[in-house]
Amino acid sequence: MKYKATIGIECHVQLSTKTKLFAGVDNDAREAEANTLISPLCVGLPGTLPVLNEKALELAIRAGIALNAKIAEYSKFDRKHYFYPDLPLGYQITQYDEPTILSGVVEAPLPSGGSVKVRVHHAHLEADAGKSTHPVGKNYSLVDLNRAGTPLIEIVSEPDMHTAEEAKAYARELYLLMKYAGVSDVNLFYGNMRFDVNVSVSATDELGTRTETKNINSFRAVEKVVEYEIARQIKELEAGNNIDQETRGWDDNAQKTFPQRSKENAHDYRYFPDPDLPPVVISSEVVEKERALMPTMPALLRTKFSELSIDSAKVEALLEEPTIAHELENIIDAHDINTAKMIANWYSGEIARLVGEEEITWDQVIGASARLIDLVAMIDGGLLSTTAAKDILKDLISSEKSAKEIAEEKDLMQVSDSGELEMIIMQVISENQKAANDIKAGEMKAIGFLVGQVMKASGGKANPGVVQDLLRQSLGL
């Protein structure tokens, strides 16, 4: 039987505020000692009142703009009740039916070509729970509330994806959007983005029973979860079994999903509006003001970069560094296309390699932009070969010296001076009489050999175009 898979993703994004969503407590729980970043509110003491962090709201608006979403004029906070030791209030403060970010759409390019369009159902603001650890061999768990109250937005997609590739591409696109919008540090290692992946398969037009695999923190794992769940569910159905609607976890070592005991009976969260938090009203002026402050987003950059005819894998690699992508955009806007193309190739080739090897930093690369543009001009003017230019990139970027200074120091300036080249050519011809005779006899292939010999004799500094012309003259062609 032919099965169709349907995939929806919920993504939690940690907002990069200084303090928590409802308490003025440091938000950076990464390296902090347990329970040092807590307040009476964070531990749920009676008599405390939450007050919304204005920065979190501003970042939510930016996230909404990045998701091409409508921002709600009116939104409010609700209490989602469940009892768990890492949730001291006994409820999570979240947004149930009137979230700040309404429907949107994300278009993600696919490595195999084309793109996937995923509608965003909505995204809501909510406070994170604390962190629990479970010491091995003990009959107790330990709770650290440093993370309790950290601001998150949960982005809920429509079930618009049908393959593992699409799911991965959507997850990565969310990452880029949140990074460009500046709403999150998007550090996956620290769990700044966590994905819950819903998968179902069906051989008919009706949707099958879905499973939800929670807390995935890499794009690769999102892809693997989808592949695994599709295969597992088809196998179950083929064997005549039903799919249980359940929460599953992902075991990265075994590369398998496994059933998890769920926290609560299905959706018995007893939501109600939080009386402690007045509603939020956002005017269109506020949204437009924020929109005007947004940088050029990945979708538009891709369109601009497509003029450079560099391959899409390189474009995607450039987009990983927003400062570099925006610098390239500036270069495209201010210079000719060949200059931009040459620099784009350096960015995604030699320069990316040097940054990867920690020889230089992206900040230095940005600082060296004017000198890189001079370097391209030197190549265009025949003063430097592209190979020599590549060789001086590191020094050019890490020092304050100009391209000309470095090329002269390294004796790499290209020789186009015909007098100097003619001497070398005469010598090469006399040492390679056979090749010279072959050429005269019409074996034009041998000219490449002689050009190579001249280049070698010049220590790579000869301008190959000029050498070719002079050789032809000398041989009477």
Add this chain to the structure above:
Amino acid sequence: MSNISKDDVKNIAKLSRLKLSDEEVTKYQAELEAILHYVEKLQSADTSGLEPTYQVTGLVNVLRADEEIDYGTSKKELLKNAPSQENGHFKVKRMVG
């Protein structure tokens, strides 16, 4: 509508992490029914054309700057009332197997 079964009571108790004896289940069954009967009376009021009231203060956009606030409480004080602690953590009944 206001008939509450013993299973309903048990489910509510489970969601609230409460362990009830059979006598307590019977007792709360009656009490919860009484509460729901009262709510039924409220529900008979005509609310057509009325917006639900979530807030009575009329306030909107009560925001604070993204800055740390000194709440005047130490980690030690905040952990003080925990029935059990270890290495600066709240120590609780094991949550996972």
